[in-house]
Amino acid sequence: MTVRSQQGSIRRRLFIQLAAIAALLSILLFLVVRGLAGSAAEATQDGILAASATSIADALRAEGGSVTLDLPYSALSMLGSVNQDRVFYSVVAEGETLTGYSDLPEPRPLPTLSSNTFQTFDYRGEEVRMVSVTRSVSTGVEPVNVLISVAQTREGLAAVTQRITTFATAAGVGFFLVATALSLWAAQTALAPVNAMASAVTRRGPADLRPLTTEAPTELQPVVEALNSFIARLRASLQRSEDLIVEAAHRVRTPLATVRAKAEVTHRKLQKPEHRQTMREMIRAIDESSRSAGQLLDHAMVTFRSDHLEPENLELSEILRETISRLEPTAELKDVGIECNYPAAPVPFRGDWLLLQSAMVNILDNAIKYSPEDSSVHVELTNGESIRISVTDQGRGFGETDLNSLKSRFTRGSNVSDIVGSGLGLTIADDVARAHGGYLEITSNQKGQGACVSLVFSPQ
Amino acid sequence: MRFACILAAIGTVLLSGVSLAQGFEIEERVVYDATQGDAEIQVLSTADRAVFEPILLAFQAENPSITIDYTIASTREVMKAVEGGDAQFDLIISSAMDLQTKLANDGFAQTHRSDATLQMPDWARWRDQIFAFTQEPAVLIVSKSAFPNGNVPTSREALIALLRDEPERFLGRVGTYDVRTSGFGYLMATQDARMSESFWRLLEVMGRLEPRLYCCSGAMIQDIRSGKLALAYNVLGSYAAGELARTGGFEIVVMEDFANVMLRTALIASNAKNVDEAKIMIDFLVSLDSRPDLIEASGLPALDADQLAENAALRPIRLGPGLLVFLDRLKRQSFLRSWEASITQN
Ligand SMILES: Nc1ncnc2c1ncn2[C@@H]1O[C@H](COP(=O)(O)OP(=O)(O)O)[C@@H](O)[C@H]1O
Numbered sequence: 024m025t026v027r028s029q030q031g032s033i034r035r036r037l038f039i040q041l042a043a044i045a046a047l048l049s050i051l052l053f054l055v056v057r058g059l060a061g062s063a064a065e066a067t068q069d070g071i072l073a074a075s076a077t078s079i080a081d082a083l084r085a086e087g088g089s090v091t092l093d094l095p096y097s098a099l100s101m102l103g104s105v106n107q108d109r110v111f112y113s114v115v116a117e118g119e120t121l122t123g124y125s126d127l128p129e130p131r132p133l134p135t136l137s138s139n140t141f142q143t144f145d146y147r148g149e150e151v152r153m154v155s156v157t158r159s160v161s162t163g164v165e166p167v168n169v170l171i172s173v174a175q176t177r178e179g180l181a182a183v184t185q186r187i188t189t190f191a192t193a194a195g196v197g198f199f200l201v202a203t204a205l206s207l208w209a210a211q212t213a214l215a216p217v218n219a220m221a222s223a224v225t226r227r228g229p230a231d232l233r234p235l236t237t238e239a240p241t242e243l244q245p246v247v248e249a250l251n252s253f254i255a256r257l258r259a260s261l262q263r264s265e266d267l268i269v270e271a272a273h274r275v276r277t278p279l280a281t282v283r284a285k286a287e288v289t290h291r292k293l294q295k296p297e298h299r300q301t302m303r304e305m306i307r308a309i310d311e312s313s314r315s316a317g318q319l320l321d322h323a324m325v326t327f328r329s330d331h332l333e334p335e336n337l338e339l340s341e342i343l344r345e346t347i348s349r350l351e352p353t354a355e356l357k358d359v360g361i362e363c364n365y366p367a368a369p370v371p372f373r374g375d376w377l378l379l380q381s382a383m384v385n386i387l388d389n390a391i392k393y394s395p396e397d398s399s400v401h402v403e404l405t406n407g408e409s410i411r412i413s414v415t416d417q418g419r420g421f422g423e424t425d426l427n428s429l430k431s432r433f434t435r436g437s438n439v440s441d442i443v444g445s446g447l448g449l450t451i452a453d454d455v456a457r458a459h460g461g462y463l464e465i466t467s468n469q470k471g472q473g474a475c476v477s478l479v480f481s482p483q
Numbered sequence: 484m485r486f487a488c489i490l491a492a493i494g495t496v497l498l499s500g501v502s503l504a505q506g507f508e509i510e511e512r513v514v515y516d517a518t519q520g521d522a523e524i525q526v527l528s529t530a531d532r533a534v535f536e537p538i539l540l541a542f543q544a545e546n547p548s549i550t551i552d553y554t555i556a557s558t559r560e561v562m563k564a565v566e567g568g569d570a571q572f573d574l575i576i577s578s579a580m581d582l583q584t585k586l587a588n589d590g591f592a593q594t595h596r597s598d599a600t601l602q603m604p605d606w607a608r609w610r611d612q613i614f615a616f617t618q619e620p621a622v623l624i625v626s627k628s629a630f631p632n633g634n635v636p637t638s639r640e641a642l643i644a645l646l647r648d649e650p651e652r653f654l655g656r657v658g659t660y661d662v663r664t665s666g667f668g669y670l671m672a673t674q675d676a677r678m679s680e681s682f683w684r685l686l687e688v689m690g691r692l693e694p695r696l697y698c699c700s701g702a703m704i705q706d707i708r709s710g711k712l713a714l715a716y717n718v719l720g721s722y723a724a725g726e727l728a729r730t731g732g733f734e735i736v737v738m739e740d741f742a743n744v745m746l747r748t749a750l751i752a753s754n755a756k757n758v759d760e761a762k763i764m765i766d767f768l769v770s771l772d773s774r775p776d777l778i779e780a781s782g783l784p785a786l787d788a789d790q791l792a793e794n795a796a797l798r799p800i801r802l803g804p805g806l807l808v809f810l811d812r813l814k815r816q817s818f819l820r821s822w823e824a825s826i827t828q829n
């Protein structure tokens with residue numbers, strides 16, 4: 024079952040938020056860099072223009088009662104050394120152009136002795152930046168106000184601005200990419216404990232109900248606590264039902280034993296064959312019931328021990344031998360012979376003796392139970408590519424039954440309604456096989472009628 | 484075969500020394516008819532036909548579909564023609580770097596960028612509008628007969644000392660440009676003045692020797708050869724080299740303190756009709772260094788950054804707004820006044 028996430032993923036939300044912040048900061052960075060650098064570039068152009076105009080102003084002098092100018096070479100050449108922009112200038116004394124471009128517009132506002140005027144406008148088909156300074160030149164009679172303007176096109180500035188924009192864009196994009204990668208990483212890291220916790224829970228076996236001990240950050244502490252308290256409640260509730268089953272099985276088995284003993288005594292006393300027959304059937308039913316109760320107990324035991332498997336070094340032939348000897352009386356009652364095949368060498372195995380024996384008992388018990396009188400059950404232990412304990416009988420087989428379903432609890436075949444059973448035997452065997460890293464194989468007898476049920480383990 | 488074709492392509496000299504109705508004076512106009520196709524380019528140039536014809540013919544050999552209409556005028560008339568706006572030309576070729584710069588600065592030139600122009604050194608172009616294709620130093624030429632034992636001065640200081648120490652030897656036998664009439668002379672003189680204080684002292688010394696003033700390099704060389712002049716200052720080196728190869732009799736001195744190098748430049752007029760052809764010709768001109776045959780035939784030395792690197796005294800005149808300074812009306816007035824005061828002392 025998967026949980027539908029209606030709230031979306033925290034990680035994605037975190038990432039998108041961080042990325043959005045990064046984008047915002049990138050744009051801010053872009054604007055700041057371009058703004059600052061752009062105005063710095065403009066200030067540089069203004070500075071050079073002002074220096075040029077000032078050097079022209081400094082070269083003004085009076086000669087024969089009128090103003091004249093010896094245009095310094097550097098005044099214009101300094102502009103050319105920075106970029107290749109077009110240069111215009113004019114020197115105007117009392118409204119009359121002394122020299123330069125007479126069509127340069129008059130600056131607005133007019134500059135004063137203490138402040139220059141900077142202006143941007145279109146001139147001769149191109150945008151120009153113009154600085155104007157004013158000087159008063161004394162000619163002996165009356166000081167003459169001279170207006171000096173120097174203008175320059177802005178292609179160099181545009182190129183610089185373009186470069187800055189490219190740089191700022193690169194910086195912005197770079198910053199955004201780095202910040203986004205970091206956000207991704209941050210989101211990932213921030214949520215790593217959650218994932219760690221989730222996978223710690225997921226990795227657990229189905230019956231592992233120990234409290235969670237993963238180190239969790241403060242924010243996840245409540246979640247861990249809630250989860251642990253839930254696990255504790257679940258474990259208590261499971262324990263209760265398990266206890267109930269065990270208790271119930273116990274309670275049923277003990278009186279059944281009493282009833283069986285009494286029925287045995289009664290059976291011996293009875294004379295009439297039909298009465299004795301009825302009593303025998305009763306005893307058989309009692310046996311079956313007590314076996315079912317035993318299997319319930321076994322199942323509970325297997326579940327518990329599988330979860331806390333404490334493997335020891337064992338020898339499989341020995342377990343098998345002992346199991347067979349335990350079931351021999353039952354087989355003899357039905358005149359069923361058990362043939363065994365062991366390998367010459369011992370088969371060492373790490374596992375739980377009780378569990379393995381319980382699995383073998385259940386399989387062998389089925390074989391005897393579903394065998395006709397006077398037949399034989401073949402048990403074989405092989406140690407090759409895999410370790411295999413197979414039990415083959417000559418009984419009725421599985422008929423039409425779906426073989427896989429037989430491993431589920433309380434599931435019985437469709438062709439065994441005449442024989443009492445609980446449907447737990449193969450479940451137990453399967454649980455044990457899987458607890459030991461193996462599996463239970465259910466097939467038909469390859470050499471004729473009957474079933475073949477095998478425990479298969481990988482060799483150790 | 485091809486040569487014959489080219490000869491056949493040369494059209495007639497239409498006009499010579501005639502004033503056009505357009506308001507500026509031309510010296511000569513030649514049309515080189517295309518052998519195929521009907522493309523055209525109109526060139527206004529200060530370069531003599533004799534100098535430039537090999538280049539034009541080579542250009543036409545590469546571009547046989549372009550008819551070249553080549554008009555020759557003086558630097559001032561070229562300026563007038565373009566600034567007046569009533570003349571229609573595609574390409575303006577001039578040795579007056581200052582005037583070319585002013586044309587570009589005032590918006591009379593078009594921008595052109597191509598593989599060929601982008602390969603040029605930075606100092607050889609301005610705004611991608613003015614393209615230099617020759618480098619021609621201003622030199623001192625001395626008559627061999629006046630310096631029989633050698634001992635030719637190789638710096639301005641040495642020249643000043645020589646003229647000052649032996650005035651009777653050089654009285655009336657020193658020549659230079661009359662900067663009032665010659666654009667090239669004015670450019671060289673102003674650059675000299677900019678570069679070194681020694682220029683004014685040199686003028687002073689020359690002024691005392693009753694110098695002869697000339698309109699053009701040719702006349703100066705002529706008088707050197709005839710022995711009228713012992714030395715001439717600021718002669719166009721490429722021209723002198725050509726004459727020397729032809730006739731001999733004098734010596735060319737590239738000053739070792741510094742020698743201004745004039746760059747002959749071309750620009751595409753802003754009102755050009757045949758812009759594509761003009762661009763092709765610019766690319767052709769700026770690759771002149773790859774055509775030693777044309778350098779030989781025209782006597783125009785192509786751009787050669789290696790030569791400049793070898794001889795640090797060679798200073799190419801820097802293109803750019805600095806050249807506008809000496810075109811300033813007041814600046815020119817005051818410069819000419821100083822020049823006159825120095826050179827005409829008697
Ligand atoms: N040896 C066998 N021969 C035929 N059917 C068998 C054999 N072993 C198991 N089965 C089938 O598998 C079912 C499940 O077996 P099990 O879990 O042991 O339950 P049961 O208590 O019925 O024996 C049986 O009901 C039977 O249908």
Ligand SMILES: [Mg+2]
Nearest residue numbers: 389444448449
């Ligand atoms: Mg069974």
